[in-house]
Amino acid sequence: MPDTHVIETHQLTKRFGDFHAVEALDLNVRSNQIxxxxxxxxxxxxxxxxxxxxxxxxxxxxxxxxxxSIDDPRANxxxxxxxxxxxxxxxxxxxxxxxxxxxxxxxxYADWRPxxxxxxxxxxxxxxxxxxxxxxxxxxxxxxxxxxxSRQPELLILDEPSEGxxxxxxxxxxxxxxxxxxxxxxxxFSSHQLPxxxxxADRVCIVDHGVLVEDFALDALREDYRRITFxxxxxxxxxxxxxxxxxxxxxxxxxxxxxxxxxxxxxxARGRSMNAVTVDVAPISLREVFLESVQDDA
Amino acid sequence: xLFALNPSAGVPVYLQIMQQVRHAIDTGVLQHGDVLPGIRxxxxxxxxxxxxxxxxxxxxxxEGLIEMRHGSGAFVLARHRSTPDTETIRLAQQRVRTLxxxxxxxxxxxxxxxRLIEAELLIALPARSPTPR
Amino acid sequence: xxxxYKAWRxxxxxxxxxxxxxxxxxxxxxxxHRDVSPxxxxxPLTYPVYxxxxxxxxxxxxxxxxxxxxxxxxxxTRERDLHTIGYTLALPVSRFRLLAVRSAVGAVEVVLLATLxxxxxxVLSPLVGQTYPPxxxxxxxxLWATVGTLTYAMGLLASVLFGGExxxxxxxxxxxxxxxxxxxxxGAKRYLSDIHDVxxxxxxxxxxxxxxxxxxxxxxxxxxxxxxGTALLVVIGLCVTNRQDF
Numbered sequence: 001m002p003d004t005h006v007i008e009t010h011q012l013t014k015r016f017g018d019f020h021a022v023e024a025l026d027l028n029v030r031s032n033q034i035x036x037x038x039x040x041x042x043x044x045x046x047x048x049x050x051x052x053x054x055x056x057x058x059x060x061x062x063x064x065x066x067x068x069s070i071d072d073p074r075a076n077x078x079x080x081x082x083x084x085x086x087x088x089x090x091x092x093x094x095x096x097x098x099x100x101x102x103x104x105x106x107x108x109y110a111d112w113r114p115x116x117x118x119x120x121x122x123x124x125x126x127x128x129x130x131x132x133x134x135x136x137x138x139x140x141x142x143x144x145x146x147x148x149x150s151r152q153p154e155l156l157i158l159d160e161p162s163e164g165x166x167x168x169x170x171x172x173x174x175x176x177x178x179x180x181x182x183x184x185x186x187x188x189f190s191s192h193q194l195p196x197x198x199x200x201a202d203r204v205c206i207v208d209h210g211v212l213v214e215d216f217a218l219d220a221l222r223e224d225y226r227r228i229t230f231x232x233x234x235x236x237x238x239x240x241x242x243x244x245x246x247x248x249x250x251x252x253x254x255x256x257x258x259x260x261x262x263x264x265x266x267x268x269a270r271g272r273s274m275n276a277v278t279v280d281v282a283p284i285s286l287r288e289v290f291l292e293s294v295q296d297d298a
Numbered sequence: 299x300l301f302a303l304n305p306s307a308g309v310p311v312y313l314q315i316m317q318q319v320r321h322a323i324d325t326g327v328l329q330h331g332d333v334l335p336g337i338r339x340x341x342x343x344x345x346x347x348x349x350x351x352x353x354x355x356x357x358x359x360x361e362g363l364i365e366m367r368h369g370s371g372a373f374v375l376a377r378h379r380s381t382p383d384t385e386t387i388r389l390a391q392q393r394v395r396t397l398x399x400x401x402x403x404x405x406x407x408x409x410x411x412x413r414l415i416e417a418e419l420l421i422a423l424p425a426r427s428p429t430p431r
Numbered sequence: 432x433x434x435x436y437k438a439w440r441x442x443x444x445x446x447x448x449x450x451x452x453x454x455x456x457x458x459x460x461x462x463x464h465r466d467v468s469p470x471x472x473x474x475p476l477t478y479p480v481y482x483x484x485x486x487x488x489x490x491x492x493x494x495x496x497x498x499x500x501x502x503x504x505x506x507x508t509r510e511r512d513l514h515t516i517g518y519t520l521a522l523p524v525s526r527f528r529l530l531a532v533r534s535a536v537g538a539v540e541v542v543l544l545a546t547l548x549x550x551x552x553x554v555l556s557p558l559v560g561q562t563y564p565p566x567x568x569x570x571x572x573x574l575w576a577t578v579g580t581l582t583y584a585m586g587l588l589a590s591v592l593f594g595g596e597x598x599x600x601x602x603x604x605x606x607x608x609x610x611x612x613x614x615x616x617x618g619a620k621r622y623l624s625d626i627h628d629v630x631x632x633x634x635x636x637x638x639x640x641x642x643x644x645x646x647x648x649x650x651x652x653x654x655x656x657x658x659x660g661t662a663l664l665v666v667i668g669l670c671v672t673n674r675q676d677f
Contacts, residue, residue, distance in 0.1 A: 055520045056676040080523045087517025107433040175342045182338040182348035198305040219310040283308020
């Protein structure tokens with residue numbers, strides 16, 4: 001299956017007055033993968049997603065959703081036929097019943113699959129006659145997923161989908177996403193739940209202050225990224241360690257802590273050649289990489 | 299089959315799956331003909347990306363440990379068992395070669411070597427016959 | 432198209448409540464006319480004049496205008512406050528269509544509200560021994576429907592420009608008030624008509640205050656101008672909506 005990009009942005013920028021919500025973002029999301037979109041609150045995740053869906057107009061830069069330009073409302077509308085979106089608040093029309101909302105949504109999509117909708121309705125145990133405003137947050141999330149997945153969209157975009165869910169709800173959500181992905185839906189979701197992202201995502205993009213700071217495959221994180229800690233008996237060397245692969249350097253007393261994205265052996269050897277008395281190479285979790293990526297003030 | 303996966307262990311998850319399948323086959327927990335769940339089912343059960351499971355299955359099939367069937371998961375092939383025998387024989391071969399070479403260097407004739415080895419096997423024979431328990 | 436259904440469901444309660452309110456007040460004007468009429472002036476009023484004073488020039492008019500603004504509320508800005516905007520704008524429909532359908536449904540509702548008195552007055556008046564000519568009632572209905580859609584469009588535009596539950600109606604009412612004041616200024620009288628007077632016929636050539644009856648041809652030119660004004664407001668609303676960031 002050819003690897004196409006479901007989302008592409010080029011120098012995408014959104015400024016609200018002086019505030020740079022998104023700055024020169026070059027995002028590329030591949031199809032047939034689960035991609036996690038991480039960042040602190042206010043880093044620009046929601047704004048980016050809104051620009052992709054035509055809800056917000058970019059200040060500058062371009063973007064494409066399923067190959068169609070986001071600047072062209074008609075093209076974007078055409079793309080949205082094949083994109084499902086679960087917004088952060090998961091609010092749906094409170095005055096409709098579950099059944100009415102399903103009928104409403106169904107009318108807009110030619111690829112609606114009533115058998116899937118019926119199955120999900122039963123699996124999620126959603127009461128068809130209940131008004132949407134009377135549903136709990138967990139049930140609203142399930143309803144939003146039902147509305148999204150009954151269409152077999154090419155791309156499913158979720159903004160903080162696990163927000164407000166209890167652990168069981170989160171587990172069910174992840175299973176649903178994995179199931180949808182295995183049927184061909186590309187998943188792009190933003191989340192603060194790093195362990196969950198670490199479990200199901202194939203790839204992760206991290207934004208900070210509106211800028212893309214990391215873009216890696218999780219297998220690369222596991223295989224190549226390492227935390228290397230050098231301990232020195234004398235003062236830790238001051239000179240710049242210019243070895244390819246070093247992403248972050250932190251100094252603490254007589255120790256240097258490095259995050260490397262590859263070349264761990266070469267870096268460790270270099271440390272020994274600089275008379276490090278302790279060289280510790282350890283795997284690094286997604287949470288640690290995330291915290292390292294966003295802690296520095298850009 | 300039950301898996302114990304650690305997404306933060308510094309080892310790609312697909313490798314962890316492969317290691318655990320291999321270990322299960324080696325110890326006999328998974329035997330020839332046992333069924334492994336389909337990619338989608340296992341992905342949902344383990345809550346990992348289907349790409350991870352697909353890669354693990356693909357590599358395991360490449361190694362001849364499993365065979366994937368369209369839509370019905372994968373079957374374990376215990377052909378893996380034969381490999382240790384071949385390997386052991388090969389190593390034994392090298393040891394014999396080394397021993398014969400050193401005996402020859404010491405001046406022992408080929409006939410003498412043959413008689414020595416046969417005598418050794420005859421002595422060892424009673425110990426190797428199966429004794430009822 | 433389900434968008435019509437959505438617009439209806441979102442305005443349904445307001446429309447039905449407005450209908451009930453107008454109907455009840457209208458009916459009460461008819462049934463209580465013997466009690467209310469004497470207190471309204473020193474000389475006894477004829478029935479049509481009474482009806483005109485209290486309905487087409489009086490409280491009912493103000494209530495009707497307010498209700499049309501009320502019907503114009505809602506829309507995407509409101510959905511942003513309710514957080515359903517993500518769902519709505521992700522649908523494969525244009526913002527133009529969303530607003531156009533909402534406008535159309537609201538306009539129809541306004542017209543229906545305007546015709547309520549036209550139906551009730553001729554029907555209920557005989558019950559108190561009076562008559563009210565249907566032709567009169569329908570004449571006023573046309574005036575009201577036309578002006579009502581203008582004020583509805585004011586409410587609609589306000590709902591596009593302002594978020595929050597109260598800002599939009601306050602803005603629209605202020606706009607309406609401002610326009611009335613402007614039109615009342617002596618210099619403007621030649622160019623602008625106070626739409627309140629268009630609705631009631633006060634000082635208008637097509638209405639005779641003595642008899643309380645519409646007496647001449649309806650001011651079609653003025654009504655056309657009002658309708659164009661309505662269209663203009665809706666078009667402005669569409670342009671603004673297309674440019675907004677949600």
